Amino acid sequence: MNFTYVDSKTPSSVVGLNTPLPNLSRTSYNAILMYEKHGLSVRVAYNWRDKYLTTITNVVGLGPFPNYNKAYGWLNASATYALTDRIKISVEATNLLNTIRSQYFLRETLKSNIYEDDMELMTGVSIRL
Secondary structure (H helix, E strand, O other), X not given: OEEEEOOOOEEOOOOOOEEOOOOOOOEEEEEEEXXXXXXXXXXXXXXXXXXXEEEEEEEOOOEEEEEEEOXXXXXXXXXXXXXXXXXXXXXXXXXXXXOEEEEEEOOOOOEEEEEEOOOEEEEEEEEOO
16 A cells, blocks of 8 residues: 655746646555465555646636646456466456546536546456467
8 A cells, every 4th residue: 555645836827826736636545455376366456646736727808727637546456367387367457436537627516628438358368388
């Protein structure tokens, strides 16, 4: 497990305004569980990050608006099994929670963008010659 806390400020493109560093969450954490025994390897990882500033949009006649990405979590998992010393099969899944990421101006009710990344499932076979 790990946890990160960052308190940042930098001058923005708007004169006299300090903002957090863009694309950097104040807090984030990761938790990973792993199991390996008898040719089986399983890994589950959850990643979470707090909201973060993406940019400042200057709207003519209205002024500057900070654009934030809303906080979100992401869950991935994978498993590999060795059938023999030379043959392994694997399965990997990303975005198991079907996380939808969204951006907003000033407050969460003023949406600017929504990103939906589908859950992905991949399988594979590896053969060592």
